[in-house]
Amino acid sequence: ILNVEQSPQSLHVQEGDSTNFTCSFPSSNFYALHWYRWETAKSPEALFVMTLNGDEKKKGRISATLNTKEGYSYLYIKGSQPEDSATYLCAFIGTGNQFYFGTGTSLTVIP
Amino acid sequence: DVKVTQSSRYLVKRTGEKVFLECVQDMDHENMFWYRQDPGLGLRLIYFSYDVKMKEKGDIPEGYSVSREKKERFSLILESASTNQTSMYLCASSLYASRGTEAFFGQGTRLTVV
Numbered sequence: 001i002l003n004v005e006q007s008p009q010s011l012h013v014q015e016g017d018s019t020n021f022t023c024s025f026p027s028s029n030f031y032a033l034h035w036y037r038w039e040t041a042k043s044p045e046a047l048f049v050m051t052l053n054g055d056e057k058k059k060g061r062i063s064a065t066l067n068t069k070e071g072y073s074y075l076y077i078k079g080s081q082p083e084d085s086a087t088y089l090c091a092f093i094g095t096g097n098q099f100y101f102g103t104g105t106s107l108t109v110i111p
Numbered sequence: 112d113v114k115v116t117q118s119s120r121y122l123v124k125r126t127g128e129k130v131f132l133e134c135v136q137d138m139d140h141e142n143m144f145w146y147r148q149d150p151g152l153g154l155r156l157i158y159f160s161y162d163v164k165m166k167e168k169g170d171i172p173e174g175y176s177v178s179r180e181k182k183e184r185f186s187l188i189l190e191s192a193s194t195n196q197t198s199m200y201l202c203a204s205s206l207y208a209s210r211g212t213e214a215f216f217g218q219g220t221r222l223t224v225v
Contacts, residue, residue, distance in 0.1 A: 104154075
């Protein structure tokens with residue numbers, strides 16, 4: 001079983017706070033790393049697809065970085081808003097084309 | 112608008128029943144996946160298919176089988192449902208061997224086995 005770990009498991013922040021989560025994955029057989037947002041009663045949706053060491057992606061107030069040599073990725077949210085409340089999943093894609101998901105970080109933004 | 116559709120949103124079945132969960136995608140994707148999601152355990156891969164009639168076991172295949180007779184359809188079969196298979200089941204699809212692609216998910220099927 002391939003191990004993809006996310007931390008913290010859950011997080012409560014005040015509106016306006018900035019926050020970040022970590023995804024750890026194997027540094028061998030790397031193909032891609034994805035971040036997904038999963039809101040309650042909806043399907044997970046992709047935030048970022050990252051493939052190269054040193055990649056940095058940004059979408060509005062959310063950004064992500066990737067270090068494939070040491071096997072980690074960070075997701076940052078600047079100025080959290082209540083609508084950012086969701087579970088954030090990372091997925092490691094190895095050369096076998098399978099998607100291995102972490103257990104997720106549950107974010108609650110308190111107004 | 113891309114779409115992955117699961118046949119049922121909610122399902123209640125009895126122990127020992129044979130259960131079929133259907134998933135259809137309209138994006139001509141080669142890869143299709145079945146996951147189950149349980150509290151604290153995240154998404155765990157049950158089975159994966161990268162082509163018609165091709166399948167590979169994921170991390171937790173025991174008690175499940177799959178069928179992919181057509182490219183757009185991937186079925187998950189619980190041969191004899193048990194209470195420990197009560198869970199949320201998610202189907203997903205993606206393009207094959209394409210680095211820039213993402214997975215697209217269905218709406219999920221919440222299965223309760225009584």
